[in-house]
Amino acid sequence: MKASSSQAGPVPLTPTDNSPPPSRRGAAARTRGLLLDSARRRFAYDGYAATTVRDIADDAGVNVALINRYFRSKEGLFEACLKAVIDELVHAARTVADLEQIPEIIVSHTAGVLAVDGPRDALLLLLRSSGDERTEQMRTGLLRTFSERLAAAAGWRPDDPTGDQLLLRAQLVLSVAFGITVLRASPGLEPLGSATEQDLTGPLRDLVEALLTRH
Amino acid sequence: MKASSSQAGPVPLTPTDNSPPPSRRGAAARTRGLLLDSARRRFAYDGYAATTVRDIADDAGVNVALINRYFRSKEGLFEACLKAVIDELVHAARTVADLEQIPEIIVSHTAGVLAVDGPRDALLLLLRSSGDERTEQMRTGLLRTFSERLAAAAGWRPDDPTGDQLLLRAQLVLSVAFGITVLRASPGLEPLGSATEQDLTGPLRDLVEALLTRH
Amino acid sequence: MKASSSQAGPVPLTPTDNSPPPSRRGAAARTRGLLLDSARRRFAYDGYAATTVRDIADDAGVNVALINRYFRSKEGLFEACLKAVIDELVHAARTVADLEQIPEIIVSHTAGVLAVDGPRDALLLLLRSSGDERTEQMRTGLLRTFSERLAAAAGWRPDDPTGDQLLLRAQLVLSVAFGITVLRASPGLEPLGSATEQDLTGPLRDLVEALLTRH
Amino acid sequence: MKASSSQAGPVPLTPTDNSPPPSRRGAAARTRGLLLDSARRRFAYDGYAATTVRDIADDAGVNVALINRYFRSKEGLFEACLKAVIDELVHAARTVADLEQIPEIIVSHTAGVLAVDGPRDALLLLLRSSGDERTEQMRTGLLRTFSERLAAAAGWRPDDPTGDQLLLRAQLVLSVAFGITVLRASPGLEPLGSATEQDLTGPLRDLVEALLTRH
DNA sequence: TATGAATGAGAATTCATTCAT
DNA sequence: GATGAATGAATTCTCATTCAT
Secondary structure, eight states: OOOHHHHSSSSOOOSSSSOOOSSSHHHHHHHHHHHHHHHHHHHHHHHHTTTTTHHHHHHTTOHHHHHHHHHHHHHHHHHHHHHHHHHHHHHHHTTOTTTHHHHHHHHHHHHOOOGEEEGGGGGHHHHHHOOOOOHHHHHHHHHHHHHHHHHHHHOOOOTTTHHHHHHHHHHHHHHHHHHHHHHHHHOOOGGGGOOOOHHHHHHHHHHHHHHOOOO | OOTTHHHHHHHOOOOOOOOOOOOOOTHHHHHHHHHHHHHHHHHHHHTTTTHHHHHHHHHTTTTHHHHHHSSHHHHHHHHHHHHHHHHHHHHHHHTTTTTTTTHHHHHHHOOGGGGGGGGGGHHHHHHHOHHHHHHHOOOOOOOOHHHHHHHHHHOOOOTTTEEEHHHHHHHHHHHHHHHHHHHHTTTOOOGGGOHHHHHHHHHHHHHHHHHHHHH | OTHHHHOOOOOOOOOSOSSSSSSSSHHHHHHHHHHHHHHHHHHHOOOOOOTTOOOHHHHHOOOOOOHHEEEEEEEHHHHHHHHHHHHHHHHHTTOOOOOHHHHHHHHHHOOOOOOGSSGGGHHHHHHHHOOOOOHHHHHHHHHHHHHHHHHTTOOTTTTTHHHHHHHHHHHHHHHHHHHHHHHHHTTTOOOOOOHHHHHHHHHHHHHHHHHHHHO | OOOHHHHHOOOOOOSSSSSSSSSSSOHHHHHHHHHHHHHHHHHHOTTTTTHHHHHHHHTSSTHHHHHHHHHHHHHHHHHHHHHHHHOOOOOOOHHHSTTHHHHHHHHHHHSSGGGSSSSGHHHHHHOOOOOOOHHHHHHHHHHHHHHHHHHHTOOOOOOOHHHHHHHHHHHHHHHHHHHHHHHHHHOOOOTTTGGHHHHHHHHHHHHHHHSSSOO
């Protein structure tokens, strides 16, 4: 049985772009963008295999064949989504300079109302797989980068012989972020499901401090 | 493109039962069990939609049609897997009496070599969806139960007016467990990927203490 | 979609034989008979392709594999049914000596409550096909025989040069019989659906007289 | 064993439309029509269950998937066929004003060479069932309408207290039509099998007069 | 003789993708 | 650039039949 989200689209709100095609030139970029947005949501919430290219095209309000035109294939589209998400997260990782910022970063990628998200589906999509080798590696690469960045904020250095302990702890912090994301994607679990940024920040501060301070 | 695991099976090791078919009369239970085991692994690692009934049958070494015979449909099989996992987890939840036990419980469901698992794929499968309403509810029900149990170990009571804070923190602990699981399912992230139970227990103790003590 | 009759059996009444297996010897014949009865009804009402060997076995209350044991195949079973029906009808045809008997013969094979029939499904089954060449010929052979017999009662002789007219009229009489059967098999058409033998005899007398007298 | 007609198609003659596809844009209606034609023949002659969607698509010379595109399912296609047939027959029923016309109407729907038919398979298809409740009702509805129309031509009125007798006789007339159809569908029964319209009209006149005049 | 287990062929349907306009 | 039409490769499921007890 297909997910009920198939007809309605997982998050039909905030179509991101309702403006008419700006001209002849530029219409392509706009269509590409619409598809990318829809795909990202679908892939994130329903997973790669459960998502139909028709779902995506319908959400975007464009013809299915354009997916192949602009992205060569369903998998090409997935890769494009992944690339976009990774870019965002690499950027976010760079902003992590010290431990105090970590809770905030996590919260900004996991909290918020599901429907209004956009950047909120990033972590979720990162966990999805199309089964393709290349995207698998992109994913792993980012995870590594991100956890090293978190560890670095706690004093970790690549050549530190005893650094594995710290890196492991950083990856546990990362785990919380992903854990929150997957649990929030599974509806009905309160109070986590509708926790606000404020609700989460306090506990996360405790958590980060416990895991990453003086170890 | 299909997942590369399609041919090899995600983890074909430890078939759990290599014994020869016990006569023929009465072999039904064994066959059913083989299918359940294979399905559980496949669904957990590849997801519902990406898993083919043929994959499952081949892993189990039996004919595809038997899936329909014993479980009515692919979805029936998924539901059976989910039920089994939920039973295990409900049992695990019951053993949680005080905070000290929590790290151990988490570790026992998240660590261990991927290939040797069995109970280790429980959390992962719990996150998978077939899109069916009923299984969705089973999942949510368990998540609620489990988080309440964790909170209770920290002193939470259902009628406590300010208990939501504690329940939220318990759900964050649960998040870590799921987060570890999904990150370990994504191969290549070291040191988390091959962390042993000992490696994880210490940090988790800090984490549980920070989140659930005196709040 | 399968016919709703699949679970309930088209006519579960009058199992024809509820007696316990008489001995070891003789059990075979009884089982064979049970299967033949069930098959006949199923084939007649649902058609060959829509009927499942499991439907038949379940109706008869015996194991499916026995169909192959006793009749070699589904088609063998169908052929056996057809043969039985043909035997009955050949016998009926022989009793037709003059025109007055024809309405009665028709009525006895078309009227009666659907559920209680037995000989009433004969004509219906005769119209069913398994697609096999041989059964097709058996069917045609009987139809020929029967219509010649009807024509003979009206004075037709095989070598009569102008006899075709009369034979055609006899086949129209046969048509009525089959027409009544198929219309009665399609439920809800009143008053034909529940017409009694008395209701039908009068009109049929008029019909036979009009078609077969002095031409 | 499958019907021998499976490979050859029941009556592949007169494809109704040999014209080349009219451009490509807008070819949908033509394809739909081709499928409808093939389906009608197949369903009428082989029955619903014995007919394969691939048979139909091959007869029509188009891809199988288009059946689902245009009719949603095999059953949807059957329903479309039934609807078309019913429309034709309702139209035919309306033309019946007095008794003299009845033989002609019957003849026009039952005679003619099998291969050249088109409207000739209407009655046959009407007797076929997919097992679906809804189509069953459509069928019964038409049968009722049609027989009332025949009865009306003989003076029957809906509120006539003794009208059942007349209605029953009208349904016997209908029976002849269906009887002729099913007997002609079963090949090899001469002279009925190749009787022309002229051959049938005379006897049918006698029959209608005997059944429907002054009763 | 009877039965539950197992199998392989075939059926309907879905879906990503390509083609022609 | 965009679209409706068409295709072929899967995928799930059903079913007649065979096997071993």
